[in-house]
Amino acid sequence: MTLQAILLVLIIIGGAALLSWPLGRYMTRVMDPDGGTGAMTGVFRGIAGSLGREEQDWKRYVFAMLAFNIVMFTVVYLIQATQQWLPLNPDGMGAVRPDLMFNTAASFTTNTNLQHYSGESTYSYLTQLGGLMWLQFVSAATGLAALVAMARGLAGRSLGNFWLDVQRASFLVLLPVALVFAAALVLGGVPMTFGGSVVATTLEGVQQTIARGPVAAFVTIKQLGTNGGGFFGPNSTHPLENPSFWTNMIQMVAIIIVPMACVWMFGRIIGRMRHAVVIFAVMLVFVLIKTTGAVVFETTPTQAFAGLPIAQDVGNLEGKELRFGATGGTLWAVLATATSNGSVGAMHDSLNPLTGMMPMVGMWLNESFGGVGVGMINMFLYIVVAVFVAGMMIGRTPEYLGWRVESREVKLALFALLAHGVFILGGTAIFAATPWGAATLNNIGPHGFSEILYEFTSATANNGSGFEGLGDNTVPWNIATGLVMLFARFIPIILPLAIVGFMSSKRRAAESAGTLSVEGGVFATMLAVTVIVVGALTFFPAATLGPIAEHVMFMN
Amino acid sequence: MLQSLLASLRITAATMAICVAGYSAAVWAFAQTVTPFTANGSILMDPARNPIGSRQIAQGFSQPGYFWSRPSAVDYNAAGAAGSNRSPTSEDLKARAAETVAAYGATPDNPLSADLAAASGAGLDPHISEEGALYQVPRVAEARKLDPVKLTELVNQQARPPGAFLSNGRIVNVLDLNRALDQLEDTQKQVVAGQ
Structure with missing residues (x-):
């Protein structure tokens, strides 16, 4: 790694980590106001109606969350279905196929933002802003609400009220932060216009149609809410979505800052900041390992150019933008997949084989900060398993924060973690063995397998990035990934809330000298090992067939 | 309910x-x-107020008298951008790069700068590296009957590090460079006409 690369990594990740501390404090204050009476709580109760007054148990909380998410899905499906008759459509976008509408509505409702379309040639400005950008706010707010509820439960309190939490997250967290970042991106040159596309006559006299749009508003919340869905097809590699080195840096900070702050907010609500520091440190170590791996692997020049008279001294440039510098796109690939963001700053399909495996590892683990709210919730599942295993090893009833972890809780946690593997590996197996997947590839051999593996990984992790060569706008892909996204979103939200509900219905034990501490290096190691064993080893055989096989076969 | x-x-x-x-x-x-x-897409106009392109979006150049942009998987379609999405180990990518090498007439003694052979992420990268621009100076100078030294100066003048001290190397905006080139030729013609 060059000095510049190291500096860039340190500034982005270190800067985001520093900023996440005050943001976490602010988020705690507005998401979990003392005694449930924040300044705006009265207003939010008014909007929610009588349901805004109840204290919800985990079942009521989940029911409210699902009800709102069903409405989210339905509204956006309807907007897509009628966009050709609605206003704000200067480029005359037409009707969209039902299977694509289903996939897109599922994708943005679940905070995934897998995109089987190109925004500039499929959706009107109204669909993009009123449908997709709206979901980028409220799906992230759903995740944040679920995390706050889980933390309250672990603190021994009622879970709170979803109808209030989702409004707090939308109006008091995401909106103000988005305004700040949007202003920065506008100053960095990101467009914000409703003017429709421009037809230019180039210097050589050719007609060039240039798609534009209200990009700045969209891109900001796409990053902050770990959504990742781009305004244009090639996402943040597009010069109008990410015009410079500096907008690239701002967007990378925006990708990771809210998930980082979520860990601090969790620590504050449960009243255990030292525990939060341990969790943060474990997540950070995973991110740094993946970053180092990706940046180093990507310094290998483009293999296909070997033997041709091409001077290659800056690594693999296929699919990369020069204005982000040598490491901008690669660092981005790690950050956007450690979180469940899934935007891209370089084409992942064209990364070197082992570099391309780093984003996959990020999504397999899906907890190195992870999605807004849900990343910390995923980590909670690993914590439950780690605590249980440790408890068995030292021969004590496993406890977490004084709550007894028994077989029912561990079964639910393992079910949620294993579902992740089943969706990824099962889906990949079916599509690799049938024309559903095999007929849609852009590359042959192990790289083609990687395209399928990546797509199911991305859908399951609610990430949304892709090996975009895959011709995935087909009925089988749209329906399969649409269903996977929905199940893989709600299983790991509902089950953790259930676990907390069951645990907190028991009597809380006082912590003694014999209790496994969750605040030290021993616990950190235990947690990291659990993540690696449960998370990574499940996927090692698949990785061997894809990126590792490609590396061994071609990269010599 | x-x-x-x-x-x-x-x-x-x-x-x-x-x-x-x-x-x-x-x-x-x-x-x-x-x-x-920039809010409206950095659209540049000619003196008659007709749009000639966006400063942030690459356009295709194939005449020898212009500096050429990086390869584009979508032929510089700014209403349907995309990358090649080829694996760096792909045979198709090798074939495409061989065509590019032939178009530039690169040889082992005078190898092509890698960014000129690699397609960008969106196919609309408005920049090429300073080396990539200098590589094209002899061709452009010959086509326009201009002094290569003057062109080299122009390229050096326009090249910028994309991220100050955080990035290596310098890059040039191709559309800016080619517009400056047209102006340079106009001024020279005026000078010749005036003599």
């Missing part, structure tokens, strides 16, 4: 009004006031 539906719909209305309409309007008003040029 009905109550939950109504609560959902009321929150939908509130978030649509504030997080979509209010937020978009605020960002739009800020952008159009503070940075109107």
Whole structure:
């Protein structure tokens, strides 16, 4: 790694980590106001109606969350279905196929933002802003609400009220932060216009149609809410979505800052900041390992150019933008997949084989900060398993924060973690063995397998990035990934809330000298090992067939 | 059940009004006031006010008298951008690179700068590396009957490090460079005419 690369990594990740501390404090204050009476709580109760007054148990909380998410899905499906008759459509976008509408509505409702379309040639400005950008706010707010509820439960309190939490997250967290970042991106040159596309006559006299749009508003919340869905097809590699080195840096900070702050907010609500520091440190170590791996692997020049008279001294440039510098796109690939963001700053399909495996590892683990709210919730599942295993090893009833972890809780946690593997590996197996997947590839051999593996990984992790060569706008892909996204979103939200509900219905034990501490290096190691064993080893055989096989076969 | 539906719909209305309409309007008003040029896509106009392209978007150049942009998987279609999405180990990529090498007439003694052979992420990268621009100086100079030293100066003048001390190397905006080239030739013609 060059000095510049190291500096860039340190500034982005270190800067985001520093900023996440005050943001976490602010988020705690507005998401979990003392005694449930924040300044705006009265207003939010008014909007929610009588349901805004109840204290919800985990079942009521989940029911409210699902009800709102069903409405989210339905509204956006309807907007897509009628966009050709609605206003704000200067480029005359037409009707969209039902299977694509289903996939897109599922994708943005679940905070995934897998995109089987190109925004500039499929959706009107109204669909993009009123449908997709709206979901980028409220799906992230759903995740944040679920995390706050889980933390309250672990603190021994009622879970709170979803109808209030989702409004707090939308109006008091995401909106103000988005305004700040949007202003920065506008100053960095990101467009914000409703003017429709421009037809230019180039210097050589050719007609060039240039798609534009209200990009700045969209891109900001796409990053902050770990959504990742781009305004244009090639996402943040597009010069109008990410015009410079500096907008690239701002967007990378925006990708990771809210998930980082979520860990601090969790620590504050449960009243255990030292525990939060341990969790943060474990997540950070995973991110740094993946970053180092990706940046180093990507310094290998483009293999296909070997033997041709091409001077290659800056690594693999296929699919990369020069204005982000040598490491901008690669660092981005790690950050956007450690979180469940899934935007891209370089084409992942064209990364070197082992570099391309780093984003996959990020999504397999899906907890190195992870999605807004849900990343910390995923980590909670690993914590439950780690605590249980440790408890068995030292021969004590496993406890977490004084709550007894028994077989029912561990079964639910393992079910949620294993579902992740089943969706990824099962889906990949079916599509690799049938024309559903095999007929849609852009590359042959192990790289083609990687395209399928990546797509199911991305859908399951609610990430949304892709090996975009895959011709995935087909009925089988749209329906399969649409269903996977929905199940893989709600299983790991509902089950953790259930676990907390069951645990907190028991009597809380006082912590003694014999209790496994969750605040030290021993616990950190235990947690990291659990993540690696449960998370990574499940996927090692698949990785061997894809990126590792490609590396061994071609990269010599 | 009905109550939950109504609560959902009321929150939908509130978030649509504030997080979509209010937020978009605020960002739009800020952008159009503070940075109107980039807010509208950095569209450049000729003297007759006809658009000639966006400063941020690559356009295709194939005449020898212009500096050429990086390869584009979508032929510089700015209404349907995409990358090649080829694996770096792919045979198709090798074949494409061989065509590019032939177009530039690169040889082992005078190898092509890698960015000129590699397609960008969106196929619309407006920049090439300084080395990539210098590589093209002899061709452009010959086509335009200009002094290569003068062209080299022009390239050096326009090259910028993309991220100050955080990046290696310098890059050049191809459209800016080619417009400057046209102007340079115009001035020279005027000078010749004046003599």
